[in-house]
Amino acid sequence: MTSVAEDLTTDWQRWHDEREATLREPHGWLSLTALEWLDDTARPVADLPGTWRAAGDGTVEITAAASDGVAVDGTTVDGTATVRPVDGAPGVLVTVGERVVELARRTDSYALRVRDPQAPTRQAFTGVPAFPVDARWVVTGRYEAYPKPQRITVGAVVDGLQHFPTAVGTVTFTLEGTEQQLIALAGKGEGLSLHFRDATSGVSTYGGGRILRTADPADDGSLTLDFNRTVNLPCALTAYATCPLPPAENVLDVAVEAGERDDR
Structure with missing residues (x-):
């Protein structure tokens, strides 16, 4: 018969293993290799083929040749493709080979994030x-x-x-x-x-x-x-995220020495 403490630890270990498995996914948070803010100038960014720009009308334009291997919704871009990220929603995903490019809107700014399965942070994750x-x-x-x-x-x-x-x-x-x-x-x-x-x-x-x-x-x-x-x-876990801060009121006056740590 197991004790309450043993059950708690066993359940936590199962949860923790699932959490780490999610982080190890090929295009998860550990795969980020770049965060670039776009403006209205069409330009190459983050070692990606083609050019990328925020068009100023709520859209992002991607210009590439078919040989560049850039695809939106499974369709190869050969010319200019337009996508419309939504503020606060998950980004629009564009594939470039094994990499995934996330196009996100944050208020009136537009960001491009690259998710690469070969990212050092993912490969070195223990x-x-x-x-x-x-x-x-x-x-x-x-x-x-x-x-x-x-x-x-x-x-x-x-x-x-x-x-x-x-x-x-x-x-x-x-x-x-x-x-x-x-x-x-x-x-x-x-x-x-x-x-x-x-x-x-x-x-x-x-x-x-x-x-x-x-x-x-x-x-x-x-x-x-x-x-x-x-x-x-x-x-x-990565330098390429744009995480929110807690509400100003959400400060506990005790040391919660539980859950995940940060050893950096």
């Missing part, structure tokens, strides 16, 4: 460091929804850039004997996203904060917070 699993970091929280979701503004790790996540309520809980509260953001799909800083941020964990994703709250607003499953933002 795993994400984490604190030891400990049951004391599993607590029960209380969720209180806002009357209606609120679009808020937060900064980004890139100076001058902003993100506009949707805040849906607050989560209150006790950690290390002290009551804490975080603004909850809408999760991707189900559940909530808690993006926060704590006393470890910039010391043993990534300075831009970490994220804990939860399941949907129960009907009475209760939910389990397992801080052992706190993860780094992509910016802790």
Whole structure:
């Protein structure tokens, strides 16, 4: 018969293995090799064939010859192709051989990111460091929804850039004997996203904060917070991400020595 601590560690290890497998995917965050901001000048960028430019009408234009091997939606570009990235949405994906080029819109700026399976960060990846699993970091929280979701503004790790996540309520809980509260953001799909800083941020964990994703709250607003499953933002893994910062209110006054670390 296994103990509660053993079950917690076993479940965490399964989750952690899946997390690392996702990071190892050929075109995941570890595959990024470039981040370029486009303007209205058609020019070669990031060692890619053809020319790329932000057209000024909400679109990005790609000009290439068929021999360059650039494809949009599976169709080889032979001349000029136009794509329309959406602010805040996943980027439009363009293939160039085994590389994938992501064209993203951030407010009124347009960025190009290259995802290459041969990226040194992916090839050298040996795993994400984490604190030891400990049951004391599993607590029960209380969720209180806002009357209606609120679009808020937060900064980004890139100076001058902003993100506009949707805040849906607050989560209150006790950690290390002290009551804490975080603004909850809408999760991707189900559940909530808690993006926060704590006393470890910039010391043993990534300075831009970490994220804990939860399941949907129960009907009475209760939910389990397992801080052992706190993860780094992509910016802790690559220099070519544009991660949001936490809401200004989301700072815990305790050292959450749980979840993923940052050993850089």
